[in-house]
Amino acid sequence: MKDMDGIVEVMTALGRAARAAAAELAFATPEAKAAALAAAADAVRARRDEIEAANARDLAEGAAKGLGAAMMDRLMLDAARIEAMAGGLEAVAAQPDPVGEVIAEWQRPSGLKIRRVRTPIGVIGVIYESRPNVTADAGALCLKSGNAVILRGGSESVHSSRAIHACLVAGLRAAGLPETAIQIVPTRDRAAVTQMLRMVEHIDVVVPRGGKSLVGLVQREARVPVFAHLEGICHVYVDRAADPGKALAVVLNAKTRRPGICGAAECLLVHRDIAATLGQEIVDALMAAGVEVRAEGLRGSCPAAPEDFGREFLDMKIAAKVVDSIDDAIAHIRRYGSSHTEAILTEDDTAAARFFERLDSAILMRNASTQFADGGEFGMGAEIGIATGKLHARGPIGAEQLTSFKYLVTGDGTVRG
Structure with a gap:
């Protein structure tokens, strides 16, 4: 036609x-x-x-x-x-x-x-x-x-x-x-x-x-x-107080379960205190799983280029970077994120609270894979998409988010003076 x-x-x-x-x-x-x-x-x-x-x-x-x-x-x-x-x-x-x-x-x-x-x-x-x-x-x-x-x-x-x-x-x-x-x-x-x-x-x-x-x-x-939402540039930050077993499992799932969906992790941030140990172990596991790790401060598949940060790969590729603190991780996400989904892996309640308070993405997670950024996993049955704007609908768009509202006003012969 x-x-x-x-x-x-x-x-x-x-x-x-x-x-x-x-x-x-x-x-x-x-x-x-x-x-x-x-x-x-x-x-x-x-x-x-x-x-x-x-x-x-x-x-x-x-x-x-x-x-x-x-x-x-x-x-x-x-x-x-x-x-x-x-x-x-x-x-x-x-x-x-x-x-x-x-x-x-x-x-x-x-x-x-x-x-x-x-x-x-x-x-x-x-x-x-x-x-x-x-x-x-x-x-x-x-x-x-x-x-x-x-x-x-x-x-x-x-x-x-x-x-x-x-x-x-x-x-x-x-x-x-x-x-x-x-x-x-x-x-x-x-x-x-x-x-x-x-x-x-x-x-x-x-x-x-x-x-x-x-x-x-x-x-x-x-x-x-x-x-x-324009892009799903989802970050996973591995804090110095991360549980190694949880962190390894979550990062692998967040990247490799389905790399082509908008909830797939596209950038891994690792606290400097655990970069040489847990951070490198996670990067090695990602590469063993077939992921191309474009790394800064870690031994990856290849060095990261500036344009690798803030990029939605939708593929078996991920950018990785060492950060000096949780505040550096937050600053990085604010600069390169798309306000979709970010996760912190930590056993430190104070660090998790700071991450949740100081970032304003539609979905923030703690010790959970970004692949859960889905209306079905949120109990909505399904979703049309993830909204990253701030007006009307935000996050998974389910049935409730597809409604507006009206006012029903009842009087009894009521007049305004």
Whole structure:
């Protein structure tokens, strides 16, 4: 679809349908939404062979394009990941419905009774790359929070995303909810993304989930409000009071479990007092695991260059540096971090408290892998992404973060003097 007028027409139709569906979803019962998600999970399991076949097409096309190992890993769906996707739909279904929750209530001397209650945002646009499971996560969370959603997956995952989307539509149909509550953009043309970013009359917020180039494009060009993070430059600081066993296990997991996700560690900071012992042991273990360690002050795979700090590798590579103190580590993170996720490994409560107090990333951890920076691991069932901004949503974006609020005010013939 190359005709821009045609793309505008298609996107406008999607927007109008989403707006109409959102009006209906705003008062859909919690039971109906949960039933739709449960039915969608059943459909994912029943259609596993179809999803795997669609994913095989995407993987073949990706290999032909020369996609890297980390990108291919993001793209791949096997039986375990498909089952996890179905489980995620069920987990979201089982959560308390956020719509209508009373956040606060009070009474004024005038006699007015005021309640602040959660309400859906309206229509969410989600633009994502490579990971087809985002189709299920985004669809589920938007439905749970009473929002309609327009999904625009990456061209490399188009077949997988369409197969998953069909399962979500089957769930909506089974529950008697509007099938246009979850729509997918039917074209790979990037002009559709540009159009989505301009649809202020149809889309209330856009959530980009992908690499730096995609998120940067969205943040630069969007007229619609954006929930996003630009990069996941996650740091792990090994304090002088770190437990060696915990530190070794956490750093290895933070880097190697899935190096291509935004919660993967990209920089290791080591206190000088333990650099020659525990610090070097960790670096040696990383290299033994196949990680290229670009090091400053440690014996790594190669010396670190200045541009290695503040870099999102999304690969089996990590920058490493010796720091003189916890305050030096904090200063380094403030300079090079992306406000995503940072971890401190220490048994010193005072050091942990200082780290938590003086850094302002969306997620701060102690003695835990940065790979836990995930809505599912936070008990949200799933997430659309990690927001690093400071307005409205921050950290994992789950169903609750996809709501706004309104005030319900009750009087008894009350007039203002």
